[in-house]
Amino acid sequence: MADSSPAIHFSTSLRPHRSLPAEGFKWLIRGVVAANLVIGLPLYLLGAWPVVGFMGLDVLLLWWLFQRNYRDARRRETLVLTDRELIVDRVSPDGEREEHRLDAYWLKIEQGERLVVTSRGNRVVIGRFLAPAVRHEVGEQLKAALVRLRSPRYEHPWDREDGA
Numbered sequence: 001m002a003d004s005s006p007a008i009h010f011s012t013s014l015r016p017h018r019s020l021p022a023e024g025f026k027w028l029i030r031g032v033v034a035a036n037l038v039i040g041l042p043l044y045l046l047g048a049w050p051v052v053g054f055m056g057l058d059v060l061l062l063w064w065l066f067q068r069n070y071r072d073a074r075r076r077e078t079l080v081l082t083d084r085e086l087i088v089d090r091v092s093p094d095g096e097r098e099e100h101r102l103d104a105y106w107l108k109i110e111q112g113e114r115l116v117v118t119s120r121g122n123r124v125v126i127g128r129f130l131a132p133a134v135r136h137e138v139g140e141q142l143k144a145a146l147v148r149l150r151s152p153r154y155e156h157p158w159d160r161e162d163g164a
Helices: 022-045 050-072 132-150
Strands: 008-014 076-082 085-091 097-103 108-111 115-119 122-126
Touching (some): 097 122
Antiparallel strands (some): 115 122
């Protein structure tokens, strides 16, 4: 029995880039707390005690912003180009899943400020969270895979060098 599953011509998983890992974040917070103590303790001893409270607030704000950033980093997109379709599977930071299926025969890729794929009137923006250079690279890879899909090479017996 023949395998009826379509061939995969392109597959990638896109995630937002985060330059500071969790261990680095711990050291950053420790450094900010230490700096606040070095500055805040003398001010507290001089009678400027409200400054210490505001310094604590800036540590809390920094911690909250980084936690939100790491939460947003859970976002991802998976692109799979088969013989029949481009499947765009998105997962939001809170785990909500969204899937788009675009007909590969009619697929068109537009690159500009955004990477947009269209097919039969359906438009999907890909990689909004990526840096422009990375988005461009993904677009070029997807275009190359689409070219390979649309111009297949068949191996004939007379193409072989061994003549078999």
